Amino acid sequence: MTLFELVIRSMRKNTKHYYLYYFALIFSTSLYFIFATLQNDSSVITASIGNIQFSSMFNAAGILVLVIVVVFMIYANSIFLNRRSKEIGLYQLVGLTHSTVARLLITENALLGMGALLIGVGGGALVSRLFVLILMKLIGIENPVTLSFSGTAALQTIIVFSVIIGLTLVQMLFKVYHTTLLDLFTANRQGDHPKQPKTVLSALMGLVGIVLIAFGYILSAHTLGPNLFLQLATILGSTILGTYLLFRVTIGWLFFRIRKGKGGQLGLKNSLSLAPIMHRMKGNANSLTLITILSAMTLTMVAISYSLYYSAESESRGMLPYDFIFENNEQDAKSFRAELDKAGFTFVNRPVEAIRLQGAIGQNEEGSNLLLLGAEQLQANGRDIVVPGQGEAVWYTGLRKALSKELDTVAFPQAVDFDANGVQVKLNITREVDRYAMNYSIYGRQLIVPTATIRAIREQMPASPEYEAIHIDTYKIADKNEREAASGIYAKVVKGNKLSPDFDTFYKASLRKFGLIIFIAGFLGLIFLISTGSILYFKQMTEAEQERKSFTILRQLGFGEREIMGGIIRKQMFVFAIPLGIGLMHSMFAVKAASKLALSDLTFPTAISMSVYTLIYFVFAILTLVYYRRIVRAAL
Amino acid sequence: MNQNTMQKTVLHAQQVRKSFGVRGNVQQVLRGIDLRVVEGEFVGIMGPSGSGKSTLLNVLATIDKATEGKIFVGDMDISNMKNAELSDFRRKKLGFIFQDYNLLDTLTVKENILLPISLGKMKKAAAEAEFQAIAADLGIGEIAHKYPHEISGGQRQRTSAARALIHRPSIVYADEPTGALDSKAASALLGMIEELNRQRNITIMMVTHDPVASSYCSRVVFLKDGMLYSEVYRGSKTRQAFFKDILNVQAVLGGDHVDSV
Numbered sequence: 001m002t003l004f005e006l007v008i009r010s011m012r013k014n015t016k017h018y019y020l021y022y023f024a025l026i027f028s029t030s031l032y033f034i035f036a037t038l039q040n041d042s043s044v045i046t047a048s049i050g051n052i053q054f055s056s057m058f059n060a061a062g063i064l065v066l067v068i069v070v071v072f073m074i075y076a077n078s079i080f081l082n083r084r085s086k087e088i089g090l091y092q093l094v095g096l097t098h099s100t101v102a103r104l105l106i107t108e109n110a111l112l113g114m115g116a117l118l119i120g121v122g123g124g125a126l127v128s129r130l131f132v133l134i135l136m137k138l139i140g141i142e143n144p145v146t147l148s149f150s151g152t153a154a155l156q157t158i159i160v161f162s163v164i165i166g167l168t169l170v171q172m173l174f175k176v177y178h179t180t181l182l183d184l185f186t187a188n189r190q191g192d193h194p195k196q197p198k199t200v201l202s203a204l205m206g207l208v209g210i211v212l213i214a215f216g217y218i219l220s221a222h223t224l225g226p227n228l229f230l231q232l233a234t235i236l237g238s239t240i241l242g243t244y245l246l247f248r249v250t251i252g253w254l255f256f257r258i259r260k261g262k263g264g265q266l267g268l269k270n271s272l273s274l275a276p277i278m279h280r281m282k283g284n285a286n287s288l289t290l291i292t293i294l295s296a297m298t299l300t301m302v303a304i305s306y307s308l309y310y311s312a313e314s315e316s317r318g319m320l321p322y323d324f325i326f327e328n329n330e331q332d333a334k335s336f337r338a339e340l341d342k343a344g345f346t347f348v349n350r351p352v353e354a355i356r357l358q359g360a361i362g363q364n365e366e367g368s369n370l371l372l373l374g375a376e377q378l379q380a381n382g383r384d385i386v387v388p389g390q391g392e393a394v395w396y397t398g399l400r401k402a403l404s405k406e407l408d409t410v411a412f413p414q415a416v417d418f419d420a421n422g423v424q425v426k427l428n429i430t431r432e433v434d435r436y437a438m439n440y441s442i443y444g445r446q447l448i449v450p451t452a453t454i455r456a457i458r459e460q461m462p463a464s465p466e467y468e469a470i471h472i473d474t475y476k477i478a479d480k481n482e483r484e485a486a487s488g489i490y491a492k493v494v495k496g497n498k499l500s501p502d503f504d505t506f507y508k509a510s511l512r513k514f515g516l517i518i519f520i521a522g523f524l525g526l527i528f529l530i531s532t533g534s535i536l537y538f539k540q541m542t543e544a545e546q547e548r549k550s551f552t553i554l555r556q557l558g559f560g561e562r563e564i565m566g567g568i569i570r571k572q573m574f575v576f577a578i579p580l581g582i583g584l585m586h587s588m589f590a591v592k593a594a595s596k597l598a599l600s601d602l603t604f605p606t607a608i609s610m611s612v613y614t615l616i617y618f619v620f621a622i623l624t625l626v627y628y629r630r631i632v633r634a635a636l
Numbered sequence: 637m638n639q640n641t642m643q644k645t646v647l648h649a650q651q652v653r654k655s656f657g658v659r660g661n662v663q664q665v666l667r668g669i670d671l672r673v674v675e676g677e678f679v680g681i682m683g684p685s686g687s688g689k690s691t692l693l694n695v696l697a698t699i700d701k702a703t704e705g706k707i708f709v710g711d712m713d714i715s716n717m718k719n720a721e722l723s724d725f726r727r728k729k730l731g732f733i734f735q736d737y738n739l740l741d742t743l744t745v746k747e748n749i750l751l752p753i754s755l756g757k758m759k760k761a762a763a764e765a766e767f768q769a770i771a772a773d774l775g776i777g778e779i780a781h782k783y784p785h786e787i788s789g790g791q792r793q794r795t796s797a798a799r800a801l802i803h804r805p806s807i808v809y810a811d812e813p814t815g816a817l818d819s820k821a822a823s824a825l826l827g828m829i830e831e832l833n834r835q836r837n838i839t840i841m842m843v844t845h846d847p848v849a850s851s852y853c854s855r856v857v858f859l860k861d862g863m864l865y866s867e868v869y870r871g872s873k874t875r876q877a878f879f880k881d882i883l884n885v886q887a888v889l890g891g892d893h894v895d896s897v
Contacts (some may be wrong), residue, residue: 264744264750264780265747265750265754265760265763265764266751266754267754267755268754271740271743271747271754275743278742279741279742550740553738553740554740556726556734557726557727557751557799558725558728560719560720560724561723562720563755
């Protein structure tokens with residue numbers, strides 16, 4: 001048999017085993033290629049979106065893909081090399097030299113890697129149109145965009161992935177040249193034996209792990225201070241270290257307590273779950289930490305992106321309660337109204353009387369512009385606005401909780417004094433609301449007062465420079481589908497005045513922005529998910545092989561396939577659910593911290609994205625169970 | 637023989653045959669074996685390599701299925717049982733001691749021993765008492781919380797024996813239990829098994845190729861080419877005398893063994 005025949009044979013055998021690895025590799029190559037294409041060929045996208053930033057977004061996404069692919073490939077490759085240790089040793093035992101074995105492995109891996117690379121680029125080119133369609137759908141652009149095959153992108157992909165494949169080759173060389181034959185033959189039997197943990201020390205360390213995670217959580221719940229970067233780094237560091245300790249010490253310690261409590265009567269299920277997990281806890285702490293952190297990152301990224309996309313409309317509404325407004329411009333308002341009538345649109349047009357004047361909220365503050373709005377008039381538009389009592393006001397800050405630092409110093413109720421032409425008006429601000437009462441584009445801090453107060457002020461205060469009576473015409477279009485056309489009319493009427501954004505334009509722009517983000521985050525998340533899932537699968541595959549002997553023993557002792565599978569299911573539950581559970585918890589706190597920057601409630605979209613993630617994740621758990629079943633079946 | 641018929645039959649094999657291979661290339665390994673084991677017997681099975689010892693043990697132990705013939709354990713016919721039933725039966729009625737111990741590395745000595753009764757309905761306290769008794773008999777109480785890799789071969793095999801006995805099986809099968817032990821550990825183990833056999837009236841069937849090991853038995857059955865060749869009873873003989881008997885049979889058996897393989 002020539003060397004080449006040997007290569008072909010072992011390749012055939014390996015693809016059968018590692019199909020998931022090649023799938024992940026091909027998928028990430030494709031995605032990297034598509035990102036590269038979109039980045040290089042952004043003319044099409046830029047034309048439709050009109051923002052040059054997107055090219056750099058795709059660039060960043062491509063780099064993230066590379067990072068995860070490097071981690072994934074090096075990791076998977078080391079698992080495979082360990083699995084094949086015996087084979088490598090056998091080659092050397094029958095007299096192949098180091099260099100021949102190295103040549104064999106390199107040829108094999110290079111062929112497979114290049115194959116995956118070509119399929120990835122080819123497949124990417126084929127499905128890139130589909131991806132563009134998805135992207136267009138997400139960002140709400142109807143007209144079809146064609147995407148031509150980008151040579152630059154293909155070249156970039158090939159170079160970058162060749163380098164990564166080169167890295168795995170170096171890894172293989174290292175294995176062949178720097179491992180003794182004996183090590184090669186015993187590699188599969190490695191696995192530490194559980195020692196009785198030094199109770200006090202490990203209980204303490206385990207506690208430290210939990211404390212570190214809790215500290216990270218608590219810190220994340222606090223308003224981001226001036227040392228934003230330091231704070232973020234502390235949160236990340238403390239959580240990651242805590243997670244590692246959790247896997248390395250806490251869980252082991254907990255399992256040890258449980259096991260000790262059983263007094264030797266472990267039962268079959270625990271013998272197949274608790275015992276082997278404890279057996280490998282030391283070796284698995286690194287990978288489980290990696291998987292947990294990756295899961296947490298992915299979940300956070302996907303959940304936040306999806307939340308942004310999902311709440312684009314409600315966020316826009318929070319900024320712009322009215323579709324269109326005209327400030328002290330009845331002429332334009334009238335012509336706009338006439339145009340709308342002409343187009344036959346149904347709309348609601350209401351005037352709102354307001355006053356802008358100088359005043360200070362809080363003691364330490366300089367005077368600033370305050371906008372008093374009549375509550376009853378706002379309410380008349382069917383909005384959820386409570387009319388304050390006589391002499392009272394409600395402050396619609398429009399500021400997200402996290403950003404309204406100054407509010408911390410303002411206690412409610414809070415008195416405000418206006419002083420104009422010797423006339424004094426006192427208002428009592430009873431509370432704040434984190435929305436806008438009037439479109440954010442209008443100048444001044446928005447205070448809602450009873451309309452009677454507005455009238456009274458107008459009567460009491462004669463015209464003065466510090467005081468300005470304002471008439472606002474608000475428009476709301478009843479039918480969503482007519483908004484776009486109305487937006488066009490509005491643009492014509494205000495002659496492209498940038499200072500008066502309308503709801504539709506604002507909403508569409510944010511939809512585009514967040515659509516692009518969810519597009520990138522979604523596919524990145526998928527790659528991360530497939531990588532972490534695959535790593536877990538490979539690890540379990542190896543463990544299953546190592547446990548084969550135990551299954552044989554158990555079946556000889558008379559334990560049925562079903563009973564053994566029951567124990568294995570419990571083990572897989574632990575192995576998959578623990579990192580996922582902790583990852584979910586991490587990301588929930590991260591999303592919670594981030595949700596302070598948003599006006600709308602993110603619970604629902606976060607729940608959706610986390611459920612989808614969990615569902616796909618458990619597909620890998622099922623795959624490992626299928627693999628285990630095959631081994632248990634063949635064990636006797 | 638008279639004495640045996642009065643006692644309860646634990647294992648009864650009738651015309652057991654086993655062949656391997658597909659049509660055209662069938663190899664008969666067991667060619668019609670009749671064997672009866674009564675309660676409290678310690679039966680040794682000897683024979684040259686390829687005589688079918690291990691196959692016989694596997695078939696009688698329900699790990700493998702006979703091609704033909706009937707096997708009764710107690711009054712149960714195990715030759716027609718389905719796989720799931722067999723597993724159940726194995727777990728409840730049979731005990732096993734293997735040459736390479738077959739202990740689970742991830743479990744302590746105690747956990748290994750208590751494994752066979754883990755699916756049963758036995759109360760915790762009862763299981764604990766059972767464990768203490770068997771551990772005392774086999775002298776492994778001290779190492780109950782150690783892992784298999786921390787103890788000696790002899791201790792491992794005693795652990796394996798304890799696991800085979802904990803659920804009070806109808807019969808214990810031992811496959812070369814001393815094969816991996818040094819002579820001192822081997823004789824210590826066999827002494828203990830003999831003692832248990834006498835005290836607890838446990839029925840044991842042991843496959844071995846070591847005449848010293850089989851001299852601890854109460855009866856030794858010789859196999860040759862898949863058939864029963866001969867058998868010797870110890871009766872009231874000393875172990876040394878019985879050992880000589882065994883050697884004599886083996887000498888005859890071994891003479892043409894060279895040709896037969």
